[in-house]
Amino acid sequence: MATLPHLHSLSFHTPCSFQHTKSPTLPFLALPPSSSSPFTVSSKKKNPWLDPFDPGEDPDMEIITPFPDGKQEEDPSFPANPSNPYGFLKFPEGYNVELASLALKVRGDVRRCCCLMSGGVYENLLYFPVIQLIKNRYPGVDIDIIASPRGKQTYELNKNVRWANPYDLDDDFPEPAEYTDMIGVLKGRYYDLVLSTKLAGFGHAAFMFMTSARDKASYVYPNVNRVGSGLFLQEIFIPPSSNLSEGGYHMYNQMIEWIGRPGKNVPREPVPPLKVSISKKLRAYVAEKYTKEGVEKGKYVVIHGVQSDSVASMQSRGDTDSLLPILLWAEIVKEISDAKPIIVIPHEKEREEVEEIVGDAATILFMTTPGKLAALIDDSAGVICTNTVAVQLALARNKPCVALFSSEEKAQVFVPEAEVKNCTVIASKTGKLIDIDVEAAKSAVKSLGKTPVFA
Numbered sequence: 001m002a003t004l005p006h007l008h009s010l011s012f013h014t015p016c017s018f019q020h021t022k023s024p025t026l027p028f029l030a031l032p033p034s035s036s037s038p039f040t041v042s043s044k045k046k047n048p049w050l051d052p053f054d055p056g057e058d059p060d061m062e063i064i065t066p067f068p069d070g071k072q073e074e075d076p077s078f079p080a081n082p083s084n085p086y087g088f089l090k091f092p093e094g095y096n097v098e099l100a101s102l103a104l105k106v107r108g109d110v111r112r113c114c115c116l117m118s119g120g121v122y123e124n125l126l127y128f129p130v131i132q133l134i135k136n137r138y139p140g141v142d143i144d145i146i147a148s149p150r151g152k153q154t155y156e157l158n159k160n161v162r163w164a165n166p167y168d169l170d171d172d173f174p175e176p177a178e179y180t181d182m183i184g185v186l187k188g189r190y191y192d193l194v195l196s197t198k199l200a201g202f203g204h205a206a207f208m209f210m211t212s213a214r215d216k217a218s219y220v221y222p223n224v225n226r227v228g229s230g231l232f233l234q235e236i237f238i239p240p241s242s243n244l245s246e247g248g249y250h251m252y253n254q255m256i257e258w259i260g261r262p263g264k265n266v267p268r269e270p271v272p273p274l275k276v277s278i279s280k281k282l283r284a285y286v287a288e289k290y291t292k293e294g295v296e297k298g299k300y301v302v303i304h305g306v307q308s309d310s311v312a313s314m315q316s317r318g319d320t321d322s323l324l325p326i327l328l329w330a331e332i333v334k335e336i337s338d339a340k341p342i343i344v345i346p347h348e349k350e351r352e353e354v355e356e357i358v359g360d361a362a363t364i365l366f367m368t369t370p371g372k373l374a375a376l377i378d379d380s381a382g383v384i385c386t387n388t389v390a391v392q393l394a395l396a397r398n399k400p401c402v403a404l405f406s407s408e409e410k411a412q413v414f415v416p417e418a419e420v421k422n423c424t425v426i427a428s429k430t431g432k433l434i435d436i437d438v439e440a441a442k443s444a445v446k447s448l449g450k451t452p453v454f455a
Helices: 101-107 121-125 128-137 149-157 176-187 202-209 244-250 253-259 280-292 326-333 348-361 370-378 389-396 408-414 438-449
Strands: 112-116 142-147 161-166 193-200 215-220 235-237 300-304 340-345 363-366 382-386 401-405 423-427
Touching (some): 121 149, 121 389, 128 142, 128 253, 149 161, 149 370, 193 253, 202 215, 235 253, 244 408, 280 363, 280 370, 300 326, 300 370, 326 340, 326 348, 326 438, 340 348, 340 370, 370 389, 389 401, 389 423, 401 408, 401 438
Parallel strands (some): 112 142, 112 193, 142 161, 193 215, 300 340, 340 363
């Protein structure tokens, strides 16, 4: 075959100095550049100023595969129960359960509920009917509580609560680490419903929004401070005042109306009464404590409400004037003759003063938790107290009670229908508890002693 004459003079010039071959037909096949070429590839030096603490790669470090022995084995699952009515609990080994959130929302069902509680022991105790209402309205629901460290102690008396975590929602300036940690805890539990008794503004509503719960409902401020909270909440409750505890026994009536609302083929859920459950360990501990003092079960009267600055006094935020000096209590104790009086003190620093004034006329017990106080009241013959948590525990355990209040209005708010509940109310006429009629209290104590339960 004859070659074309004009291809002999064709040349390919490149800016690099290649070693060209002499073949006129394949001039683009060239050898790689020699070691003496000025265009040699060199690794770029690491800038030490970018990370002055980086010593470089460790030559002794061995990089191995993340699964040297293969993937980890799954935990053995429990054998399937053919008679188990909950078929949705059976899922393949190694797979997670997918929550049917859309179906739950359409039905309005709640499987996990969290209650953010504001206040102390008194406010948490009055929330017990709401917890029972949630349990009745949504059978099988898991109820968790977030409350202050003092309020958390109340839930040893409630068998419907799964978990109770201490976190002070009333702290306006929480620690950033605790704040973000609590958001992570709530977010990781995948709640269907979050309820809050703290008056919400923009900040607390945003806190509830970050829990990623499906439905969020909370009390809000009754003034301009609630601006913006409705953007993050599905339901808001506006109380009549900025102090929710002033509502007394029915302080959560708006939330109760919303939870127990009727639905499709579901009637309105009735409101259950206040009930408490006392464990056997708690009963045994308290029984051992008052037995050491020489007191028998059912033959003593509990006196609660001694004036003290301790946080264990268990007052309500809606009635701060609810503690009596020990001098007035000493006059009332003298009228008790059929049973042994037991004066409960909230702090050991009060013991010396009480012993000096009362003497041997009464037994003194130091108790700070609502569980111990409930067990003590349950084994007693009756209760004489001011407007502390003791009056609600006595009514919950159906014990005869004499309650001392600073006014008639406070008595009607905190103990409605006192006559039906076997509770004798003595109210001050001046609006101050210290001005209470001691003679009326003495006569009420005498009448209490004539009841069959007391005798």
